[in-house]
Amino acid sequence: MRRIISVLMENESGALSRVVGLFSQRGYNIDTLTVAPTDDESLSRLTLTTTGDSRMAEQIVKQLHKLIDTLKVNDLTQGSFVERELMLIKITASNGDSRAEIMRCIEIFRGNIVDVTAATFTIQLLGDSDKLDAFLGAVKHIGSIEVVRSGVLGIARGDKFLRQ
Amino acid sequence: MEKLSGGEIIVSALRDAGIQYIWGYPGGAALHIYDALFRQEAVHHLLVRHEQAAVHAADGFSRATGMVGTALVTSGPGATNAITGIATAYMDSIPLVVISGQVPLHKIGQDAFQETDMIGVSRPIVKHSFLVTRTEDIAAAIAKAYYIASTGRPGPVVVDIPKDITDPSYKIPYAWPGVINMRSYQPAEKGHRGQIKRAVKKLVEARKPIIYSGGGVIIDNASDHLTKLVRELNYPITSTLMGLGAFPGTDPLFLGMLGMHGTYEANAAMHEADVILAVGARFDDRVTNELEKFCPDATIIHVDIDPTSVSKNIDAHIPIVGGCSTVLREMLSLVKKSNRDNNCDTSSWWKKINQWRDRYGIYTAPRHAASSGHLIKPQDVIRVLYDVTNGDAFVTSDVGQHQMFAAQYYLFDKPRQWINSGGLGTMGFGLPAAMGVQLAFPEADVACVTGEGSIQMCIQELSTCTQHRLPIKIINLNNSALGMVRQWQDMNYSGRYAESLYEDSLPDFVALAEAYGHVGMRVQRINELGPMMEKCFSLKDRVVFMDILVDPEEHVYPMQVPGGSMRDLWLNKNEKS
Ligand SMILES: Cc1ncc(C[n+]2csc(CCOP(=O)(O)OP(=O)(O)O)c2C)c(N)n1
Ligand SMILES: [Mg+2]
Numbered sequence: 001m002r003r004i005i006s007v008l009m010e011n012e013s014g015a016l017s018r019v020v021g022l023f024s025q026r027g028y029n030i031d032t033l034t035v036a037p038t039d040d041e042s043l044s045r046l047t048l049t050t051t052g053d054s055r056m057a058e059q060i061v062k063q064l065h066k067l068i069d070t071l072k073v074n075d076l077t078q079g080s081f082v083e084r085e086l087m088l089i090k091i092t093a094s095n096g097d098s099r100a101e102i103m104r105c106i107e108i109f110r111g112n113i114v115d116v117t118a119a120t121f122t123i124q125l126l127g128d129s130d131k132l133d134a135f136l137g138a139v140k141h142i143g144s145i146e147v148v149r150s151g152v153l154g155i156a157r158g159d160k161f162l163r164q
Numbered sequence: 165m166e167k168l169s170g171g172e173i174i175v176s177a178l179r180d181a182g183i184q185y186i187w188g189y190p191g192g193a194a195l196h197i198y199d200a201l202f203r204q205e206a207v208h209h210l211l212v213r214h215e216q217a218a219v220h221a222a223d224g225f226s227r228a229t230g231m232v233g234t235a236l237v238t239s240g241p242g243a244t245n246a247i248t249g250i251a252t253a254y255m256d257s258i259p260l261v262v263i264s265g266q267v268p269l270h271k272i273g274q275d276a277f278q279e280t281d282m283i284g285v286s287r288p289i290v291k292h293s294f295l296v297t298r299t300e301d302i303a304a305a306i307a308k309a310y311y312i313a314s315t316g317r318p319g320p321v322v323v324d325i326p327k328d329i330t331d332p333s334y335k336i337p338y339a340w341p342g343v344i345n346m347r348s349y350q351p352a353e354k355g356h357r358g359q360i361k362r363a364v365k366k367l368v369e370a371r372k373p374i375i376y377s378g379g380g381v382i383i384d385n386a387s388d389h390l391t392k393l394v395r396e397l398n399y400p401i402t403s404t405l406m407g408l409g410a411f412p413g414t415d416p417l418f419l420g421m422l423g424m425h426g427t428y429e430a431n432a433a434m435h436e437a438d439v440i441l442a443v444g445a446r447f448d449d450r451v452t453n454e455l456e457k458f459c460p461d462a463t464i465i466h467v468d469i470d471p472t473s474v475s476k477n478i479d480a481h482i483p484i485v486g487g488c489s490t491v492l493r494e495m496l497s498l499v500k501k502s503n504r505d506n507n508c509d510t511s512s513w514w515k516k517i518n519q520w521r522d523r524y525g526i527y528t529a530p531r532h533a534a535s536s537g538h539l540i541k542p543q544d545v546i547r548v549l550y551d552v553t554n555g556d557a558f559v560t561s562d563v564g565q566h567q568m569f570a571a572q573y574y575l576f577d578k579p580r581q582w583i584n585s586g587g588l589g590t591m592g593f594g595l596p597a598a599m600g601v602q603l604a605f606p607e608a609d610v611a612c613v614t615g616e617g618s619i620q621m622c623i624q625e626l627s628t629c630t631q632h633r634l635p636i637k638i639i640n641l642n643n644s645a646l647g648m649v650r651q652w653q654d655m656n657y658s659g660r661y662a663e664s665l666y667e668d669s670l671p672d673f674v675a676l677a678e679a680y681g682h683v684g685m686r687v688q689r690i691n692e693l694g695p696m697m698e699k700c701f702s703l704k705d706r707v708v709f710m711d712i713l714v715d716p717e718e719h720v721y722p723m724q725v726p727g728g729s730m731r732d733l734w735l736n737k738n739e740k741s
Contacts, residue, residue, distance in 0.1 A: 010348050014283060014295065025288045055475070062472040068292040068312060071348045164347065 002031075003057050004083060004154040006162050007046040007064055008072040011037050015069040019046065022063055028052065032085075032129075032151035043071070043164060049129075049152050072162050080157040086150040087125045087132045092143035094119045101142055109135045128152075165337040170299040170330035171200035173338050174263065177306040179206040180340035183234050185225065185603060186210070187218035189245075191238025192278060193265030196330035210603070210632050213624040215242050217596035219249020220622070223258050224600030227583045228558060230385060232259040232314050233600065239265045240278030243324075244285065248590060250320045251289040255587025256406060257383055259318035261309045268328035269297060282324045291319030299329045304341050311344040316351025317470040318383060355467065355486025360494050363441070363465040363482045367495070368504040370439035372461075372513045373399045376422065376451075379406030379586065380444020380468060381488045387411070387579040389492035390443065396499055399510065400517055402430035404445050405571055406586040413575030414555070419517065420527065423451035424724045425568045428524035428733055428741060431724070433517055434459055435731040443467040444488045447477040448587075457729035467491045524722075524735060526572060531721065531736065535690040542566060542641045542714040545693065546573035549611060549639060552697045557609035558583060558601045562594040562618030565647040568720040570613040592621030598636040599628060609637065609701055616642040616670055616711075626680040629707045637700055638709045640673060643716045651719045655734075677709035687712040 009015050016035055023030050028050055035046040050060065057075055064073045076083075093099045102121055106113065109131065115122035125135055129152060136147065156162070168176060174197050178186065187210050190198045201209050212218045215237045222233030233253075237246045243264040253260045267276040283295050292312050294305040302325065309321040367373060375397075381390050387410045394401045394417055401411050402422040411418055420427035422434055434440065440462045445451070452458045458478060466473075466480035467488060474483045484491055521528050535541040546569050549557070559574055561567040561584040576582045583601060585593040598612040612619075619640055629636060646664040653661050674684030683706050687696050693712070700708040722733040725740060733741045 014293070017284070018287065021287050059472065059476060066470070066472055068346075068349050 001053065001057075002049060002051050002077065003060070004047065004049050004076040004081065004152055005060065005064070006072075006074045006076055006154060007048070007070060008038070008162055008164065009044050009046060009067070010069040010071070011042050011044040012069055015044065015067075016046070018067050018069065019048075019064065022067065023050075026059070026063060028056065028060055032149075034151040034153055040164065045162075047152055047154050071164055074156065074162050076154045076156055079160070081154050082157060083128045083152055083154045084126060085129050085132055085152050087135075088114070088122060088148045089125070089136070089139070090120055090122045090146040091139055092120050092145075098142045102139060105135065105138050109138075111135065165339065167335040168338040169196070169200065169332045169335050170302055170325070171196035171332060173299065173302045173336075174306065174325065174330065175200045175204055175207055176338055177303045177340060178234065179204075181306065181310045183207060183232070186234040186236050187212055187221045187600070188236030189215050189218055189238065189242060191240075191242045191265065193239035193267055193327045194236065194242070196327060196332060197236065197263070197265065197325070199332070200330075209236070210628070212596070212628050214622065215245035216249050216592065217599075217622050217625045217628065219246050219260065219262060220252065220590075220593050220596035221600040221603070222260055223249060223253045224560060224583055224597030225604050226253075226258050226260060226600070227597070228580050228601040229604045230580065232261060232310055234261050234263070236263045237265070238278070239267055239282070240280045243280050243282040247286060247289070248592075250286055250322065252585050252588045252590045252593060253320040254289045254291070256379060256585065257318050258320065259313040260320040261306070261313055261323065262320060263323045263325060266295070266324045266326040269326045270328070272326065282322060286322050289320070290322050293322040293324065295324045296329060297326070299334055299336055302329065303338060307341040307344055308346065311346075312349065316349075351469065352485055353469075353487045353490055355484040355491040355494065357494075359482055359484045360491060361498060363484060364495055364498040364502065366439050366463055366465060366482065367397070367441060368499060368502050371510065372436055372438040373397070373510065374433050374437045374440055375399055375401040376404075376434065376440055376442045376445055377401060377407045377410050378404040378443065378445025381407055381410040382444075382579040384444065384469070384488040385579075386444070386487070386489035386492050389489055389496060393492055393496045393499065396496060400433055400514070402426065402434065404448070404451060404586070405584065407445065408571060408582045409576035409579045412577040414577055420525075421571055422730070423448075424453070425572065425720050425722065427526060427572075428722055428731070428735065429517055429520040431722070431733060432520050432731040432741075435729055436516075437462045439463050439465065441465045441467070442480075443492065446473040449477070452477065453724045453730050453732070454727050459730065524741065532718070538689055540687070540690050540693060540712060540714045542569045542643070542718055543573050544690065545639065545641060545712055545714060546570055546613070548693050548697050549613070550574050552694070552701055553609045553611065557581070557611045558598075558605065560584065560594045560598040560601060560610070560612045562612075562614040562621075563589045563591045563648070564615045564618060565643070565651065565718070565720050566613050566615045566618075566641040568648075569641070591618040594618060595622050595625050595636070595638065596628075599625060599632070599634045602634040602636050603632070611637045611639050613639045613641065615647060616640055616644065616673070617646045623676070626677065626682060626707065626709075630681050633705070635703075635705050635707050638677075638707070640709065640711045641714050642670075642673070642711050643714050643718070644670065645716055647716075647718075648720070654719065673709055673711040677707070680707075682707040682709055685710045
């Protein structure tokens with residue numbers, strides 16, 4: 001099962017490498033990883049996605065918690081949550097038909113065009129990972145593409161906070 | 165406030181952390197620190213002959229005393245030499261602080277002379293580490309290092325210190341931070357009350373109970389509580405390799421060690437148990453054998469301070485995250501309050517256990533062939549060692565058959581008496597660890613039970629023993645082979661001894677010991693063993709190296725059959741349980 005795990009940790013050098021090291025050391029996969037300081041600059045918020053059964057997820061959460069720099073860990077997939085991922089795609093499209101098809105897809109998926117040339121579009125799309133995958137599926141055949149994705153961000157729904 | 169350089173701050177911080185002894189080896193990046201050490205008296209430095217030994221010695225000191233051990237090494241090769249020692253301590257949860265010199269800050273990343281990314285190299289084998297980048301941060305980093313190393317589940321902490329921040333010309337006011345509070349690190353000590361109650365209820369209702377205790381009991385100084393609880397319950401208890409001595413080895417409630425080379429009665433009792441109280445143990449693969457076949461009928465209560473150890477290999481029915489000491493104390497008081505006389509009957513369980521003991525136990529009758537003439541059985545060496553030292557010595561060990569014989573036949577009655585590398589299984593640990601123990605207890609008998617293979621991995625430390633007057637006794641069970649390797653080759657590779665023999669290249673250990681200024685003895689006949697062992701331990705202020713030629717054919721038994729349950733054991737070369 002896919003897991004989205006949030007970690008709140010000290011914003012210190014070496015902290016991120018300990019998280020990444022933990023995953024390779026213990027044989028867990030990281031599918032996506034995002035990290036940035038929070039409103040409190042001394043803390044970093046990290047979201048990572050991985051796949052594993054419940055025993056593995058439990059171990060991952062415990063192991064992350066055990067890192068000295070970690071304040072809070074939450075497996076978002078245990079409750080209800082909001083997830084978002086940002087994607088930028090550059091796609092070649094020079095003839096009228098393909099340009100029109102791309103415009104249609106952008107409209108359906110509520111994307112934005114952020115740059116355009118005679119031969120390319122650069123598109124920004126926001127959503128959960130499934131939506132981004134679906135968009136790629138829809139436009140892939142039109143031209144050659146370059147994709148950059150932010151990795152998943154997640155936050156619990158309701159009044160649950162992951163704060164210090 | 166007095167103004168100090170970075171090097172002086174390190175030494176002052178060590179002093180203020182209560183550190184009297186550090187083990188180490190100098191080199192370029194650490195020289196400012198060494199100069200600061202030279203100019204004071206509070207912290208004594210002991211020079212070793214190899215950085216691995218500095219860490220093992222600090223580790224042995226820690227295991228024997230419960231205090232944090234400290235080592236100091238230089239950058240690059242000094243730091244990498246320390247790695248095996250750090251990994252050894254990490255696997256056995258031993259509190260250490262290892263300070264490593266580093267190249268100056270502006271040279272980090274330049275492939276400078278003797279530059280190694282110590283933080284990166286050591287990351288998977290430390291509890292935590294600090295790269296200190298300002299002189300102003302040194303004292304706090306050291307204070308935190310000792311706090312982290314010694315609290316929660318203990319472990320080694322590395323403090324990597326670039327040379328320029330220890331420069332004698334830059335001085336700042338020094339103050340010891342004292343009490344440490346870290347918002348991201350708050351180890352839980354107390355177990356959950358409700359869980360403890362549930363556990364005690366299960367425990368007192370058990371018909372076929374067993375206590376399975378591990379190194380965590382020793383680390384948390386919980387032996388007294390454990391002993392009282394087990395005696396109150398009158399239940400059988402077994403121990404891991406790391407837990408030996410937490411409960412008295414000579415007590416009739418003790419079934420001996422469990423696991424790969426555990427006794428039949430301990431392994432069989434685990435297998436048939438209806439309730440297992442695991443405390444400070446981690447269901448290591450050297451204990452459980454095949455996980456699928458592990459203890460099919462047992463309700464498992466697991467007490468451990470580290471949540472990641474709980475339900476990692478074996479699901480616990482009643483997990484209790486907390487320090488062994490507080491949890492066991494609480495359990496004892498609840499057991500005393502429970503009126504269990506009505507519903508507790510373990511007499512038929514004990515009857516069964518005693519039958520196993522009579523039939524297969526290594527403590528009810530010798531199960532190995534007798535020594536005679538030139539044939540010295542290694543088991544008998546340990547028995548003689550036990551008798552000569554009245555069961556009262558500190559015994560350190562290396563890794564191999566000799567280690568298992570020591571664990572089986574020296575009945576440890578006290579915690580911290582048995583000092584070995586259980587988790588990593590580091591050959592070369594025994595001699596430097598013995599130095600650390602002897603430093604802590606100058607009057608005590610300290611025996612390093614080793615093999616001719618292991619002892620050669622840190623043999624250079626015989627010179628350190630001379631310099632610092634550490635009169636340890638080396639009991640070399642010389643079977644002219646990497647015996648444990650050869651045993652596996654006998655059992656699994658039809659006796660093809662790939663690189664487990666030395667082809668007559670072993671040194672003359674007696675001459676070698678003498679070359680270092682020590683006493684060497686060679687024992688070749690069983691009837692010489694007792695008297696020579698007596699002589700060895702009567703030489704109180706000398707290092708004695710006893711080279712004892714033991715039966716090269718002997719195997720360690722019992723031994724779990726790979727892929728089997730806990731109680732599937734080889735009892736000797738021909739017989740399976
Ligand atoms: C540093 C290291 N290298 C290799 C091993 C693998 N190993 C385990 S036991 C053993 C043989 C040890 O021989 P010796 O010290 O003579 O002990 P014996 O088994 O003969 O009693 C070896 C090579 C190890 N544990 N540690
Ligand atoms: Mg040997």
